[in-house]
Amino acid sequence: AQSVAQPEDQVNVAEGNPLTVKCTYSVSGNPYLFWYVQYPNRGLQFLLKYITGDNLVKGSYGFEAEFNKSQTSFHLKKPSALVSDSALYFCAVTDSSYKLIFGSGTRLLVRP
Amino acid sequence: SQTIHQWPATLVQPVGSPLSLECTVEGTSNPNLYWYRQAAGRGLQLLFYSVGIGQISSEVPQNLSASRPQDRQFILSSKKLLLSDSGFYLCAWSVPMGGEQYFGPGTRLTVT
Numbered sequence: 001a002q003s004v005a006q007p008e009d010q011v012n013v014a015e016g017n018p019l020t021v022k023c024t025y026s027v028s029g030n031p032y033l034f035w036y037v038q039y040p041n042r043g044l045q046f047l048l049k050y051i052t053g054d055n056l057v058k059g060s061y062g063f064e065a066e067f068n069k070s071q072t073s074f075h076l077k078k079p080s081a082l083v084s085d086s087a088l089y090f091c092a093v094t095d096s097s098y099k100l101i102f103g104s105g106t107r108l109l110v111r112p
Numbered sequence: 113s114q115t116i117h118q119w120p121a122t123l124v125q126p127v128g129s130p131l132s133l134e135c136t137v138e139g140t141s142n143p144n145l146y147w148y149r150q151a152a153g154r155g156l157q158l159l160f161y162s163v164g165i166g167q168i169s170s171e172v173p174q175n176l177s178a179s180r181p182q183d184r185q186f187i188l189s190s191k192k193l194l195l196s197d198s199g200f201y202l203c204a205w206s207v208p209m210g211g212e213q214y215f216g217p218g219t220r221l222t223v224t
Contacts, residue, residue: 034212043118043202043215044156051211090156098144098163098210102156 002027004093006103013081014111021076021106023091033074034092034100035065044090050074061085081110114139118203118216125223131176131190133219135203138184143205145186146213147178150200162186163208198223 003026013019025031032051036044048059055067065076074091088107092100115138125131137143147159158171160178168178175194179187186203200220204213 032211036215041200041218041220043217044204046212046214049212088154094210098161098206099158100213104155 002093002101004091004101004103006089006091006106008106009104010107010109012109012111015083016080019078019081019085019108019110021089021091021108023074023076023103025072025074025091025093027093032094033065033067034094035059035063035074035076036090036092036102037061038088038090038105047076081108083110083112086110114205114214116203116205116214116216118201118219120219121217122220123222125193125221127195127223128192131188131193131197131221133188133201133203133221135186135188135216136184137205140184140205140207142183142208144208144210145180146204146206147186147188148202148204150202150218156202159188193223195223197221
């Protein structure tokens with residue numbers, strides 16, 4: 001069965017420091033992987049995806065994610081965090097079917 | 113460009129009352145459509161998805177139903193609301209082959 005794990009409920013970083021939000025997955029076949037961000041009382045916004053190709057994927061707002069097949073991970077990264085990056089982040093996976101399986105979410109708090 | 117609308121934005125309903133939430137998509141044809149519920153600002157639960165008019169798949173047996181009367185319209189309904197139906201309801205769409213989903217702004221439902 002497909003599953004996604006986000007092991008950290010919350011990640012705290014100082015503004016200007018690099019950030020990493022972790023995600024590991026379990027899926028049969030070739031995974032399609034996604035990151036979304038959610039601000040309070042808003043819908044989810046698509047950040048980036050990995051389908052195939054380069055393991056480093058660049059997305060919106062300066063975010064990037066690294067696909068690691070051997071570690072079955074897809075961690076979200078940003079070189080320099082902004083206070084405005086504070087939000088709830090979701091990792092998701094599919095095996096190319098219609099449905100996405102979402103992780104439980106990680107709250108990112110960036111301190112000024 | 114594509115846009116997705118949901119209404120109402122917020123709703124307070126008494127237990128036992130009916131429910132109708134609407135979602136419409138503009139700028140695309142034959143999308144896959146999805147209803148999710150998010151409880152306590154965290155994990156997403158897929159409720160229903162649809163790959164075409166009149167085609168509804170239910171993921172979780174519950175007090176809710178969904179309908180797709182038109183290509184770009186998706187409706188979530190209930191005949192009698194329960195307290196446990198409270199939550200943040202999100203509609204999403206994707207292209208017919210699946211992949212990333214794009215979310216609407218959500219409806220906050222409080223059942224009293």
